[in-house]
Amino acid sequence: MTSGQPADREISGVNAPGAAAVAKLATPGLPPARKTIEVEGVSRIYHLGRVEVPGVVDVTLSIERGEMVCIMGKSGSGKSTLLRQLSLIDRPDRGRIFIDDQEVTRLGEGPRSQLRLAKLGYVFQEYALVPELTAHENVYLPGMMLGRHNVDYRRRATEILELVGLTERKRHRPRELSGGEQQRVAIARALINEPSVIFADEPTANLDSMSGRTVMETLMDLNRRLDVTVVFVSHDADDDRYATRVLFLRDGRLAEGF
Amino acid sequence: MAPGRLLRVSGFLAGRSLIRGNRGVTAMTIAVLVLIYIDLLFVPSLIQGAVDKINRQVTDTLTSSVQIMPARGTHDIGNVSTYLSQIRATRGVAAATATYRVGSEISHADESNVWTVDAIDPSSYAQVFRTPFNLAEGSYLAPTDTTSIFLGIQIAGMGNRSLRSYATSLKTVHTGDQVTVTLINGQTETQQVMGIFNDQFLLADQKAYVTQQWASQVLPAMRDRATTVFVKSDGTVPVDRLISELEPLRGDVSYHTSAELVGPINDEVETFNLINNILRAITLFVALITVFIVTYVDLVNRRRQIGIERAIGISSTAVILSYVYKAVVYAFVGVGLGAVLFLTVAGPFVERHPFAFPFGPAALGIRASEMWLDAWILVVVAAASACIPAWRSVRIRILDAIWST
Numbered sequence: 330m331t332s333g334q335p336a337d338r339e340i341s342g343v344n345a346p347g348a349a350a351v352a353k354l355a356t357p358g359l360p361p362a363r364k365t366i367e368v369e370g371v372s373r374i375y376h377l378g379r380v381e382v383p384g385v386v387d388v389t390l391s392i393e394r395g396e397m398v399c400i401m402g403k404s405g406s407g408k409s410t411l412l413r414q415l416s417l418i419d420r421p422d423r424g425r426i427f428i429d430d431q432e433v434t435r436l437g438e439g440p441r442s443q444l445r446l447a448k449l450g451y452v453f454q455e456y457a458l459v460p461e462l463t464a465h466e467n468v469y470l471p472g473m474m475l476g477r478h479n480v481d482y483r484r485r486a487t488e489i490l491e492l493v494g495l496t497e498r499k500r501h502r503p504r505e506l507s508g509g510e511q512q513r514v515a516i517a518r519a520l521i522n523e524p525s526v527i528f529a530d531e532p533t534a535n536l537d538s539m540s541g542r543t544v545m546e547t548l549m550d551l552n553r554r555l556d557v558t559v560v561f562v563s564h565d566a567d568d569d570r571y572a573t574r575v576l577f578l579r580d581g582r583l584a585e586g587f
Numbered sequence: 588m589a590p591g592r593l594l595r596v597s598g599f600l601a602g603r604s605l606i607r608g609n610r611g612v613t614a615m616t617i618a619v620l621v622l623i624y625i626d627l628l629f630v631p632s633l634i635q636g637a638v639d640k641i642n643r644q645v646t647d648t649l650t651s652s653v654q655i656m657p658a659r660g661t662h663d664i665g666n667v668s669t670y671l672s673q674i675r676a677t678r679g680v681a682a683a684t685a686t687y688r689v690g691s692e693i694s695h696a697d698e699s700n701v702w703t704v705d706a707i708d709p710s711s712y713a714q715v716f717r718t719p720f721n722l723a724e725g726s727y728l729a730p731t732d733t734t735s736i737f738l739g740i741q742i743a744g745m746g747n748r749s750l751r752s753y754a755t756s757l758k759t760v761h762t763g764d765q766v767t768v769t770l771i772n773g774q775t776e777t778q779q780v781m782g783i784f785n786d787q788f789l790l791a792d793q794k795a796y797v798t799q800q801w802a803s804q805v806l807p808a809m810r811d812r813a814t815t816v817f818v819k820s821d822g823t824v825p826v827d828r829l830i831s832e833l834e835p836l837r838g839d840v841s842y843h844t845s846a847e848l849v850g851p852i853n854d855e856v857e858t859f860n861l862i863n864n865i866l867r868a869i870t871l872f873v874a875l876i877t878v879f880i881v882t883y884v885d886l887v888n889r890r891r892q893i894g895i896e897r898a899i900g901i902s903s904t905a906v907i908l909s910y911v912y913k914a915v916v917y918a919f920v921g922v923g924l925g926a927v928l929f930l931t932v933a934g935p936f937v938e939r940h941p942f943a944f945p946f947g948p949a950a951l952g953i954r955a956s957e958m959w960l961d962a963w964i965l966v967v968v969a970a971a972s973a974c975i976p977a978w979r980s981v982r983i984r985i986l987d988a989i990w991s992t
Binding site for chain 1: 589592595596599600603604606607608891892895896897898899900901902903905984985986989
């Protein structure tokens, strides 16, 4: 179920200004584990009173570094639920999840928070920026929290904003930005701590088609140029063109053929 | 998580929220805390002012710093002039005077009652007590007066029906009137009222004074003797130390501080302090509820934002601390503005328009130590009351927080 060949395509939307920023951000190091995420028999059941509603059921999959994975399915099929399990925002009822070979399923809230901060980036459907912070401050907030030694998070935030084409808007607060710009700030924020994976939950759902395309091309460009794994949820069949692999969910289960 | 980083992130979030958040809410919260701080200060200061006033009135009009009385079993202190010279030469003594109780009843026309009549040396008495300067009418005694009496306003009455003891006073006596004094030996003498004083202190205003010059003529046995010696401290040594300096001078006397002599007034002070503590507890509770509600409403409105912050890896502790920071800033600004208003507006206003008490008008007794203590208490209460709802809010599951728009 693989669709699209982004590496072969012409990238638009994020262009020349970002090239220098990419050069600055690309940090050489030891080759990481190939499998970034492994999921074994994960289920998540929601309880609405006495009624049990399956979110995801017995999902097993693995995602390798550098992949751009799209999770698709009908409304209520469990796409966002699966994404939340992978991104450690929610806890599965059964099964195990490994990130960079570390089992994270049973971790307490403190270590999960630290993992989300250090290794995972998350882009919400509805921008989800802190309204009192400028674009620049929103981006560097997680960097400030992680406080990596010798990393100037303010400068890095500036470089990432350049990468997503928002240098001129860095001093603007969310209410002064368009939906597409806010979503790109959210993507920049997700990148600040050099995560292994960026998760995006229907990042274009609230955007017009032009802004949506820009956001998706930004994600695709980052995936290609920074080799960061991207897992995104979409209900738009056309979005499969941005992905290196597509996962279909039906009634909480991975569809046959995967 | 390094504490320094945690403090930096929470401080950053709190600072941006304070600067760029809802200014109306910030202003109102600070305004409430200003009022709470002023409220915290006002009643204790008023009570302190009243207590200070009582203490001042007692020492300025009744007891001075140290009161020396005859030892048990003796009626008076002999060889007073020498004793006074020794006392005045003692370290820590500003002035000293001796009095002799000469009379017990004063009458005028059909009015008569029992009051204390003391024979004094007008010069030294004026160095120890303020009474000679608190004239309501006429003038103070001269040392050589032998026909004059100096009356407290609660004895004279002066036709002033609003006086607390008017009903039992001589009612209509003014300067120049003649009154009859019954001396301790039963002899009666007529004296002219030289002046009437008003110490604005009931106990002091129910006394009358004649000169020792005259008293020694009508009661020769009292010459160079005293029923009480009053010593005014110069404030350089504590009263207890002053007493220990005086004790070697004479063994047949007893020494008393003003605090020992005003038991009923001490009871009043205790009652004031009790009221003060109750009011302080209520005010602090109001502060706690106020900050709690402000923080709680703020948190309810930001539940989704907090969920998102936690989802991107901002720790719960940093989120809680950011709200505690905000509350502490509110409290500090409230305390600062409150202190400025209290010192520059409330204090001077009450000084000009003092509160009337039975012991005289009292202004605010402002103590820096009390102001600091109340300030810190308010800051701690504000921090604690912000901490509770913030802690509760981060216990909500991230997804529930994000979905609770």
